[in-house]
Amino acid sequence: MTAMPRNRTAQASGVGDAELIAHLARGEMTALGQLYDRYDGDVRRLIARLGVRDGDVDDLVQATFLDALKSAARFDGRESAKPWLLGIAVMLVRRHRRSVARLAARIAAWAAEPFRTNARTPEELAERTQDADRAQRALESLSPKKREAFVLVVLEGMTGEAAARALGIPAPTVGTRVHHARKEIREFLQLDGQQRRGSEP
Amino acid sequence: MNAQKCPRVWEAEAIEDGRLVDADRASYERHAAACAECRRELAVLGEMRATMGCAPAPVRTPLQRRAERAAILRRANGAYMHDDAPRARRRLSFALAVPLLVLLGFAGRGRLARRHLDVALGRAASSAAPTPRFEVLDARGAVWSTAIDGAVSRVSLRAGVASFHVEQVAPGRRFLVALPDGELEVRGTRFVVDVEGGSTRSVEVTEGLVALRLTGETELLLRAGERWSVAGSAAAGWTSTPPSATTSSQPTTALALPLAPTSATRATSTTSIGAPDGAPSTTGSSARGPASRASERYAEAIGAYRAGAYARADALFAAFVLDFPGDPSCEDAAFLRAICHQRMGDDAGAATLARAYLTRYPAGLRRPEATRIATPPGP
Structure with a gap:
């Protein structure tokens, strides 16, 4: 019976996140570099798991840190900057998703084929391992809201309160979304397992 | 779905999400030890987390x-x-x-x-300046200087790892990176060079095309995605080549470069440097001794800075500038002194040091940030 680690604060140096972001709020580029060194992997992983296409992930990672620079003065001084940064990333992904959806609507109006933002090339599909593929398809089966809550709480190990702050919604709502996401993923994985067993010779 | 019989099975999710703490957590753990359904639910949730943790995440080099x-x-x-x-x-x-x-x-x-x-x-x-626009970023302890000699723009990299971004070089102009043991010629590209102990350790090209000419060796053309590195010690010379690197028919050339350190800034100067192509390299151990001592002292100051010991870092940077006034890292040291004071809450001192930096390095890499520090915020 093990619980996920909560809000681990990766401190490579003696300077804490709150102090680092205070420096950032004063316009220190050095602090921005240090913040990137600490959290670029977390931000990139989250953005990818929220369903952003590979080609757009880089732009959103950069936008997240640039936005952090602008928003540093509003940082609430909590111990770890990770939930705050991931919250910025989620907002940017939502904005990106809306712009992609608008583009998709325009393209769909021009062409008969529906536009699939998560369409993969055959090369990408071939590269995935089976488990990674199942997990990715399970994530893609969720609605954006449930997916955000599930990724932050279950995959990133954030508390419900931290995820709620990041998403700008009440903590009980996060719990409800995670619960329903789990239920849907469980059904998806069960169905997928049955189909795989059925297809085996 | 199966009907749930145990009334406490919902707590499995709560404990999984960290919502159960202290006495509640202990209570549920005792219960689960005796309840098969709760144990099964916890196992399913753990398995789901493990499976979903396999979702692909991009990996960066x-x-x-x-x-x-x-x-x-x-x-x-x-x-x-x-x-x-x-x-x-x-x-x-x-x-x-x-x-x-x-x-x-x-x-x-x-x-x-x-x-x-x-x-x-x-x-x-x-x-529209005919001089190619370029940017050199210190990736790890890079020591470099820049100069323009007629139609040739030259960056001399003497030690450390530096990342280069060179915009398209106009016809009739050349952009060279002089190395202790050779040179690189580029035509608009991005690449990273690692120099250590007076010899080139590796060259990695991410965009464009680079010609690597090391002393006594034939020229290698490295394209985007290709990497050359020397295996083993520097004395081993060419012991490895990139998988698809091609050898050109151009003759090998070498540069003789002055080893006197100059300011490591993005701006170019009009100093004429170097002997004609073909002259032997003048890299020697006598020049590496002081540079090594300077590197150690600078590393010590950086260590204090990264540990948040700003007063000590400030003192070490100041001593470094006094003891090695010609070292290219003096620019960073001068700038970081201002940051140290800023982080200690001494805004006036930081502004004074930032202004001193701007006076000493008017075209320095840290100019934008130093300008901000030197200019107090308005009321």
Whole structure:
């Protein structure tokens, strides 16, 4: 019976996140570099798991840190900057998703084929391992809201309160979304397992 | 789905999400030890987390991370250098200029407007500098200097790892990176060079094409995605080549470079350097001794800075500048002193040091940030 680690604060140096972001709020580029060194992997992983296409992930990672620079003065001084940064990333992904959806609507109006933002090339599909593929398809089966809550709480190990702050919604709502996401993923994985067993010779 | 019989099975999710703590957690753990259904639920949730944890996450190479970090800092610096006020003024000017030009055209004065435009375009064309634009970023302890010699722009990299971004080089011009044991010629590209102990350790090209010419070796052409590195010690020379690197028929050339350190800034100077191509390299152990001591002292100061010991770091940086006044790292040391004071809450001291930095390095890499520190915020 093990619980996920909560809000681990990766401190490579003696300077804490709150102090680092205070420096950032004063316009220190050095602090921005240090913040990137600490959290670029977390931000990139989250953005990818929220369903952003590979080609757009880089732009959103950069936008997240640039936005952090602008928003540093509003940082609430909590111990770890990770939930705050991931919250910025989620907002940017939502904005990106809306712009992609608008583009998709325009393209769909021009062409008969529906536009699939998560369409993969055959090369990408071939590269995935089976488990990674199942997990990715399970994530893609969720609605954006449930997916955000599930990724932050279950995959990133954030508390419900931290995820709620990041998403700008009440903590009980996060719990409800995670619960329903789990239920849907469980059904998806069960169905997928049955189909795989059925297809085996 | 199976009907749930145990009334406490919902707590499995709560404990999984960290919502159960202290006595509640202990209570549920005792219960689960005796309840098969809760144990099964916990196992399913754990298995789901493990499966979903396999969802692919993008992996970046250190080189890609460095490039992205540099891009973020460059964009952030750019944002500071082009603040909203001037942009708003430009927008206002443009908004006023367009109707004015339209009015001029309709009033039969189109010729006058065109003449004004022609003059403006002519100025823009004549001010387009033929010198290639480039950027050198210190990836790890890089020691470099820049110079322009006629049509040749040259960056001398003597030690450390530096990341280069060179925009397209105009015809008739050359861009060279002089190395202790050879040189690189580029035509508009991004690449990273690692120099250690007076010899080139590796070259990695991410965009464009680079010609690597090491002393006594034939030229290698490295394309985007290719990497050359020397295996084993520097004395081993060419012991490895990139898988698809091609050898050109051009003769090997070498550069003799002055080893006196100069300011490591992005700006170019007009100092004429070097002997004609073909001269032997002058790299020697006598030049590496002081550089090594300087590197150690600088590393010590950086260590204090990263540990948050700003007073000590400030003292170490100050001593470093006094003891090694010609070392290229003096620019960073001078800038970081200002940061140390800023982080200690001494804004006035930080501003004084930032102004000193700007005076000493008017075209320094840290100019945007130093300008901000030197300028106190308005009321």
